[in-house]
Amino acid sequence: MIVLKGAVIVICCILNTLAVTMDDYPEDARQIMQQLHDACIAKSGVTQEMFALGAKKEFPEDQALKCYMHCLLDELAVIDEDTGLIDIESYVGLLPDVVKGKWKPVMENCGTQPGADRCDSIFNTFKCWYEKDPDLYVLF
16 A cells, blocks of 8 residues: 555645645655655556546546545545445545545545445545535545
8 A cells, every 4th residue: 555644645635725736735744645646646546547537527437547546545544455445534634724625525424335345435425525516526
């Protein structure tokens, strides 16, 4: 698993609040995010085309993209290995203070959505997050 440094890491969804962009994050956080991205691209086999659609806030029914999303959370160790459910409190604990207040209710409201498998479940959860607050969602 990729080592995380405090609450500077944000996964897949959280950069647009209060005009926060990738440039607002310290270089070490961006490097960790890039390492996480690279590891999950390799593990999932998602194509750049499918990833780009996900980054554009589209949700194509692509198994590799679904598994990329699962990988992000799995690498952060916020998915219970036995149940496949997202540990919301652990995930929220990784978020920067600037976005915690907005993301926590979205995550609590969505929980972990059901799916055909664990990748599909996390994909459906990402869609729920997007549907609850499209302005917060970003996939890196």
